[in-house]
Amino acid sequence: MNEIIQHIHWINHGVALGYLIACYLFFFSLAEGTHIVSHLSWLYYRQDNYRPLEKVGSFLPFIILCFVSLFLIADLGHPERAMTMAYHWNWTAPVAYGVYVVLLCIISYAFHSYYLFLPEMIVTARGGKGFSSLYRLLAGAMEAGSTEDIRQRHHSKERFWANASVTMSVVGLIYLGFMLSSFKGRVAWNSAVMIFIFISQGLSTGAAFLILFSQIKNVIGNPSEKDIRDQETYLSGLSRFLKYAILVQAIVWGVYLLQLRYVGQGGQAMIHLLFSGPRSNQFWLLQVTVGLALPFVLSFFKAGRKSPILRLIAAIAAILGSFFGIINLFIGGQMLPMTSHQWEKVPSDPEKVLFGAIVTAVILVIFLISYKMLPYENIQSEEA
Amino acid sequence: MAHPEIQVSRRQFLGKVGISAAALGAASILIQADRTAGAATPGMKKFAMVIDTNRCICCHGCTIACLSENNVPDGYYRSWVKKISKGRFPNTSFHFLPRLCNHCEDAPCLNLCPTGATYRTKDDGVVHVNRDICVGCHVCIDACPYGARFFNPMTHTADKCDFCYHRITQGMEPACVTACTGRARIFGDLNDPKSEIVKYLNIHSTQTIRADLDTHPKVHYVMADEAILGADYSALI
Numbered sequence: 001m002n003e004i005i006q007h008i009h010w011i012n013h014g015v016a017l018g019y020l021i022a023c024y025l026f027f028f029s030l031a032e033g034t035h036i037v038s039h040l041s042w043l044y045y046r047q048d049n050y051r052p053l054e055k056v057g058s059f060l061p062f063i064i065l066c067f068v069s070l071f072l073i074a075d076l077g078h079p080e081r082a083m084t085m086a087y088h089w090n091w092t093a094p095v096a097y098g099v100y101v102v103l104l105c106i107i108s109y110a111f112h113s114y115y116l117f118l119p120e121m122i123v124t125a126r127g128g129k130g131f132s133s134l135y136r137l138l139a140g141a142m143e144a145g146s147t148e149d150i151r152q153r154h155h156s157k158e159r160f161w162a163n164a165s166v167t168m169s170v171v172g173l174i175y176l177g178f179m180l181s182s183f184k185g186r187v188a189w190n191s192a193v194m195i196f197i198f199i200s201q202g203l204s205t206g207a208a209f210l211i212l213f214s215q216i217k218n219v220i221g222n223p224s225e226k227d228i229r230d231q232e233t234y235l236s237g238l239s240r241f242l243k244y245a246i247l248v249q250a251i252v253w254g255v256y257l258l259q260l261r262y263v264g265q266g267g268q269a270m271i272h273l274l275f276s277g278p279r280s281n282q283f284w285l286l287q288v289t290v291g292l293a294l295p296f297v298l299s300f301f302k303a304g305r306k307s308p309i310l311r312l313i314a315a316i317a318a319i320l321g322s323f324f325g326i327i328n329l330f331i332g333g334q335m336l337p338m339t340s341h342q343w344e345k346v347p348s349d350p351e352k353v354l355f356g357a358i359v360t361a362v363i364l365v366i367f368l369i370s371y372k373m374l375p376y377e378n379i380q381s382e383e384a
Numbered sequence: 385m386a387h388p389e390i391q392v393s394r395r396q397f398l399g400k401v402g403i404s405a406a407a408l409g410a411a412s413i414l415i416q417a418d419r420t421a422g423a424a425t426p427g428m429k430k431f432a433m434v435i436d437t438n439r440c441i442c443c444h445g446c447t448i449a450c451l452s453e454n455n456v457p458d459g460y461y462r463s464w465v466k467k468i469s470k471g472r473f474p475n476t477s478f479h480f481l482p483r484l485c486n487h488c489e490d491a492p493c494l495n496l497c498p499t500g501a502t503y504r505t506k507d508d509g510v511v512h513v514n515r516d517i518c519v520g521c522h523v524c525i526d527a528c529p530y531g532a533r534f535f536n537p538m539t540h541t542a543d544k545c546d547f548c549y550h551r552i553t554q555g556m557e558p559a560c561v562t563a564c565t566g567r568a569r570i571f572g573d574l575n576d577p578k579s580e581i582v583k584y585l586n587i588h589s590t591q592t593i594r595a596d597l598d599t600h601p602k603v604h605y606v607m608a609d610e611a612i613l614g615a616d617y618s619a620l621i
Contacts, residue, residue: 003470003471003472003611004470004471004472005468005469005470005611005616005618005619006468006469006470007466007467007468007616007619008467008468008469008478009442009465009466009467010466010467011461011464011466011483011531013525013531013534016522016525016526016535017522017523017526072521075521075522076519076520076521077518077519077520077521077522077535077539077540077541078518078519078520078540078541081517081518081519081520082519084499084517084519085498085499085519088499088500088517089498089499089500090497090498090499090500092495092496093495093496093497093498093500093523094496095496095498095521095523096498096499098498099498182495182496183492183496183526183527184492184529184597185492185527185528185529185530185594185597186526186529265617265618265621266615266617268617268621269617269620269621272620272621273620277620334526336615336617337615337616337617337620338528338529338530338531338615339466339483339530339531339614339615340466340615340616341615341616341619341620342619342620343620
């Protein structure tokens with residue numbers, strides 16, 4: 001087997017699923033992770049002061065999921081047939097389940113967000129302040145009582161949708177890993193570790209996303225000094241969670257690479273691709289150094305967790321690292337050749353990349369507008 | 385502020401876990417049953433191909449015949465020939481491997497197609513793409529471990545070899561078989577004991593590509609060199 005082999009004629013197949021789908025996987029895991037972290041943190045703290053952060057963790061993932069579905073549609077050969085998957089359904093295909101998983105996630109996030117915002121919207125609308133006509137339209141009937149009374153009245157519904165949305169978020173992360181692992185011809189994906197990779201990446205990006213966008217909310221929105229002081233406690237708590245989530249992510253990636261080492265030549269080729277091959281820069285510089293080492297160091301010490309600037313840097317670095325982690329896994333996994341001796345080439349799709357950038361920019365703009373328009377902050381003190 | 389806790393008894397919890405496990409088990413059984421139903425029915429035809437690599441002279445006649453017969457766009461192939469040289473001068477040898485869709489009995493592309501556009505005709509076990517349902521999601525292209533599929537830029541759907549179905553249903557042979565100058569390709573019905581392919585298989589030992597994946601390919605190779613059968617990862621590491 002050690003003879004010299006020269007390839008004279010072969011076919012390169014290229015990378016079939018490109019950057020747009022990789023971005024879809026990243027945003028999907030980010031949205032699910034953000035929702036899980038925000039809700040689990042609420043379960044941990046159980047204080048109403050935490051509610052503004054929970055609103056960020058429910059409404060922003062809802063917006064993300066609504067828009068990133070466009071990434072999938074744009075990548076189809078026949079975008080007009082996108083909904084064929086919903087009714088002409090092949091139930092042995094994990095990809096087909098995604099239609100319902102995404103749809104149920106969007107619905108449950110929408111209802112959860114609605115019940116979270118409802119008391120503040122009703123009370124503000126009654127007072128005729130701010131965007132009262134919009135709130136009146138969204139809230140429907142103008143109920144009597146304070147925000148606390150209204151929240152108590154809708155408590156069971158809010159908790160129901162919270163439970164449904166968290167369950168769907170977990171299902172979503174499992175779905176992502178399960179979907180990739182079902183490609184049995186792909187050495188890099190055909191592994192049970194995929195599920196844990198997406199869960200760990202989802203949790204770390206979720207914590208980072210909450211830190212980042214809660215801090216942006218506090219700058220753009222109009223929280224009181226007390227609200228900011230309260231939220232600082234939770235944000236430094238989230239920073240501590242980020243530290244552990246990154247550690248778990250590093251361990252899961254370690255297990256994944258170790259497993260690749262022992263699955264034959266294909267697995268070793270994948271390790272080579274990441275360590276010293278065409279994706280080594282993205283792996284060592286962006287995924288490991290920026291995405292794992294930097295945020296871990298910054299959130300390791302108490303001073304780093306308390307400082308808003310360092311916390312912000314750690315959050316951005318963790319999100320960037322996770323993004324390149326998924327790109328390396330998804331695109332790198334397809335770069336392993338199936339019948340030839342060369343890395344498969346990634347097609348440059350400038351139109352699709354531009355489309356992805358525009359949709360991402362629209363999502364960001366909606367986030368920022370929502371900070372001005374929706375009642376994220378608690379208003380009990382104003383009512384008193 | 386205290387919130388009312390939702391109490392779940394141990395009995396309720398175990399009940400829910402039991403129901404979930406039962407649903408999961410039932411789903412797994414149904415998926416397996418569905419896969420079995422998708423395979424060719426016994427007693428019907430089971431089209432397959434044997435390629436004797438000793439007879440292949442790498443003339444690319446099959447490639448050209450396929451392109452012409454199926455109107456395949458430029459730069460894409462339903463059938464092609466991989467060619468390598470092995471060894472160091474003067475001890476060198478050339479090896480050729482004609483390639484096409486393997487029409488696997490447990491086809492990953494068929495299992496992973498989200499709309500069911502990839503299907504198998506139950507009369508003969510040939511794997512097809514229904515262009516009217518295919519959404520062009522590229523999943524099957526990624527799922528095929530043999531690189532046998534491509535995205536057709538004319539139809540915007542997945543495309544691949546279908547054993548020239550329009551010909552074989554009329555009693556003819558696929559275009560690549562007819563055009564093969566060395567008569568390296570033998571096509572026929574595996575369920576017909578009198579067919580040439582069955583007689584050939586009875587007296588030759590054969591190989592399939594990536595047998596480790598358990599996809600049961602229906603394209604068999606005779607005397608293919610091990611070095612050409614799979615991807616050459618050693619060239620990458």
